[in-house]
Amino acid sequence: MNRRDFVSRVVLGGAAACTNLSGQAYASQSSGRLTMRFVGMMGFIERTDRSFLAATPGAHHHMNHVPFMMARAGSRVAQAFDFRPVSGVVPEAFDTRLIGSRPEQFVFRSLQNTSLDVVAGTESAVTNEATELAQMHLIAPGKRVRGNVEKWASSTVSLRGGRLENSAAHPDAGRIWSFGSYRQRLTDAVNYTSDDAASIRLTSSTDAKSITLERGEREDVWVFAAAALDARNGSPTRIEHSDLVFEYLVDAQSVMAECTEATGRIIPETEIPFAGPTTASMGLTATRTVPPDSWLCWMAVFGMGTTGK
Secondary structure, eight states, rough: GGGGGGOOOOOOOOGGGGGGSOOOOSOOOOSSHHHHHEEOOOEEEEEESOOEEEEOOOOOOSSSSSEEEEETTTEEEEHHHHHOOOTTTGGGGGGGTTTTTTTGEEEEEEETTTEEEEESSOOOEEEEEOOSEEEEEHHHHHOOOTTTTTHHHHEEEESSSEEEEOOSSSTTTSSSSETTTTEEEEOOOOEESSSOOEEEEETTTTTEEEEEEEOOEEEEEEEEEEGGGGOOSSSSTTGGGGGGHHHIIIOOOOEEOOTTTTEEEEEEEBBBTSSSOSSSTOOBBOOOOOOOOOOOOOOOOOTTTOSOO
């Protein structure tokens, strides 16, 4: 793939394991709609045809983020892709819109070394209405997305058709954050939605599974890149692991995101699914229980026409 096909726009997420906002027990209650909610350290790269590639960074010596999917127990997506329950996982620790939900209502699948292809409707272009994404071309002027980002990524999700929208999963989302002298309002979660018929295909090594959702059929899916225990520390006003974004996706000198008004939020103790070795990309291993944490990570955009040669 020519690296210029990837240099348009990047959206980068915050650590999913530190999210919490007061809200409804379920996200995206609209009937007859596919909703894929992204929370965590990841990048959305806008291609030349306006489709998007979402990528989660690989493991780092002190900034490991674990990619996994979550769906409602008994849903068609959960059945098609063999999602499983994982003991000890508390969903509201990863998404504040799930406060009040019960853990047994959700099932999980590892995304490590896995790719997901989502095609909604008949157009490749994704309508991008996510406006609170950090402007990477202003934070790292003249830098561009790695041409071999798929090699660096621990998992990828290709999105064609549908729409991206601002969302929030932490009380510090929507505040003004600074990257050096550059300041802007940031969100920490993105929703991908489609009202059209959609196909979802999951591939991993020799394994491939797919499902087609008809127009008017409702499915809710979460994609997380959750910060493992070794990545979660420090002050809620300064995001110490911002350099993970720069190293894996942009190859630029990192700039820490800071917000003096950020307060953080204590989350319930939870397991992080698939933090240990997995088998056949499924795996049921969870890390040790994570103590309550409070801080947030950030999201960014790489604007088209500002990425260099």
